[in-house]
Amino acid sequence: MTSQTAAAPESLLAAPDQATQRDITDEIGRLHADLERREQAGERIRSTVHDFPAYRSSLLRHPTKNLKLVDPETIELLSPAFGQRDVAAVESDLTVQHAGEPLGERMTVAGRLLDSWGRPVANQLIEIWQANSAGRYIHQRDQHPAPLDPNFTGAGRAVTNASGEYTFTTVKPGPYPWKNHVNAWRPAHIHFSIFGSSFTQRLVTQMYFPGDPLFALDPIFNTIWRQKDRDSLIGVYDHDLTSAEWATGYRFDIVVDGPDATWFENESE
Amino acid sequence: MTMTVPARTLRPTPGQTVGPFFAYGVEYDRMHQVVDPHAPGAVLLGGTIYDGAGDPVPDAFIEIFGADSDGRVPRARGAFRRDGHTFTGFGRAFTNDDGHYEFFTRAPGAAQGRPAFFAAIVFARGLPDKLHTRIYLPDDAAALAADPFLASLESEERSTLIASRPTPAQLQHDIRLQGEKETVFLDF
Numbered sequence: 001m002t003s004q005t006a007a008a009p010e011s012l013l014a015a016p017d018q019a020t021q022r023d024i025t026d027e028i029g030r031l032h033a034d035l036e037r038r039e040q041a042g043e044r045i046r047s048t049v050h051d052f053p054a055y056r057s058s059l060l061r062h063p064t065k066n067l068k069l070v071d072p073e074t075i076e077l078l079s080p081a082f083g084q085r086d087v088a089a090v091e092s093d094l095t096v097q098h099a100g101e102p103l104g105e106r107m108t109v110a111g112r113l114l115d116s117w118g119r120p121v122a123n124q125l126i127e128i129w130q131a132n133s134a135g136r137y138i139h140q141r142d143q144h145p146a147p148l149d150p151n152f153t154g155a156g157r158a159v160t161n162a163s164g165e166y167t168f169t170t171v172k173p174g175p176y177p178w179k180n181h182v183n184a185w186r187p188a189h190i191h192f193s194i195f196g197s198s199f200t201q202r203l204v205t206q207m208y209f210p211g212d213p214l215f216a217l218d219p220i221f222n223t224i225w226r227q228k229d230r231d232s233l234i235g236v237y238d239h240d241l242t243s244a245e246w247a248t249g250y251r252f253d254i255v256v257d258g259p260d261a262t263w264f265e266n267e268s269e
Numbered sequence: 270m271t272m273t274v275p276a277r278t279l280r281p282t283p284g285q286t287v288g289p290f291f292a293y294g295v296e297y298d299r300m301h302q303v304v305d306p307h308a309p310g311a312v313l314l315g316g317t318i319y320d321g322a323g324d325p326v327p328d329a330f331i332e333i334f335g336a337d338s339d340g341r342v343p344r345a346r347g348a349f350r351r352d353g354h355t356f357t358g359f360g361r362a363f364t365n366d367d368g369h370y371e372f373f374t375r376a377p378g379a380a381q382g383r384p385a386f387f388a389a390i391v392f393a394r395g396l397p398d399k400l401h402t403r404i405y406l407p408d409d410a411a412a413l414a415a416d417p418f419l420a421s422l423e424s425e426e427r428s429t430l431i432a433s434r435p436t437p438a439q440l441q442h443d444i445r446l447q448g449e450k451e452t453v454f455l456d457f
């Protein structure tokens with residue numbers, strides 16, 4: 001490691017208590033049961049909870065006070081304006097960024113960006129980043145002893161079209177280990193960063209793949225405490241999107257949240 | 270406005286942490302230079318992000334979106350390509366090893382009858398979802414005092430949302446994710 005590789009000491013990345021998977025899985029179950037009780041008692045609980053101690057690095061980084069409800073002002077009801085000129089078409093194909101082809105299962109990931117009323121969100125930016133097919137990030141702090149792929153960086157961008165549609169070509173990422181607890185593994189995922197039509201709709205999330213055996217074990221996935229919300233992050237295999245002798249297809253539609261005031265903004269545009 | 274908002278038909282996609290490896294995924298050229306550092310009227314907006322133990326957070330990023338100095342919200346396309354003259358109002362900054370972030374930008378003008386602020390969003394490893402906040406300019410004490418939202422806060426909370434201006438060309442604003450003087454975060 002050179003001095004510039006570590007943005008933070010590696011010690012920060014390993015939880016000090018190094019619990020077992022069984023401990024963590026039990027904690028996740030207790031946290032979900034408690035959140036369900038609180039909701040039934042009338043509390044309004046957001047779909048991703050900030051206070052989720054099974055995700056150890058959140059312990060000192062989550063706010064302890066309730067978020068303050070505020071009426072959005074104009075700057076918050078509009079969004080930074082991206083355009084097709086911000087992103088080259090080639091940036092949405094993660095398999096053509098180097099001299100050779102990356103190893104792994106070639107994949108088309110496509111979907112629509114919609115608002116809570118089902119209206120397409122056009123001309124907005126989607127950024128993605130992911131591990132390679134062996135589960136290794138090109139990021140210098142990823143110390144997982146799996147091979148880097150000289151033909152794969154793992155970052156891409158697209159701007160949605162007039163119907164809110166986007167398409168990426170990539171390879172399926174591998175699962176990878178991390179240091180939340182002993183023998184901790186993340187289910188395979190692609191990170192998504194999304195701009196909606198208002199700044200309040202800004203979203204960073206992760207897309208997963210059907211049937212991953214690591215779902216129940218992963219404290220990050222389970223910071224989303226309702227099953228139906230977790231399910232909405234799992235891409236859907238779509239044979240109509242699969243292209244013969246080329247790539248399998250997964251559909252991942254994304255819905256950005258309100259608030260209600262954004263309904264008017266979009267109607268007037 | 271008398272129009273009623275129809276019922277929402279779709280469930281929003283939930284957010285997730287950016288994790289530790291976001292840097293190569295979301296970095297772009299001069300992303301923290303909303304304006305050129307030497308442009309007339311440029312201000313340096315900077316501060317430190319702290320965790321609940323008072324330690325700096327070195328693997329976070331913050332995004333700002335601010336009006337132009339006349340209070341108008343920029344609508345020019347090209348928030349990613351810094352062409353040297355178009356003001357897009359949007360910037361993104363990673364925290365460094367000391368948890369410090371900085372932007373070169375313009376101080377936003379106020380919307381009518383409102384104190385001026387930057388809209389801001391914080392992301393970090395260990396933060397399960399984004400956090401919205403505001404960074405108010407300290408200059409117009411009357412407008413700050415008259416703002417119904419700021420007035421609804423305890424004075425200690427209110428102070429977490431207002432930057433200081435150590436020099437005319439500098440705005441200083443720390444963000445505390447947790448603990449004493451925890452920054453006020455927003456829901457809409």
Ligand SMILES: [Fe+2]
Nearest residue numbers: 189191288290
């Ligand atoms: Fe990841």
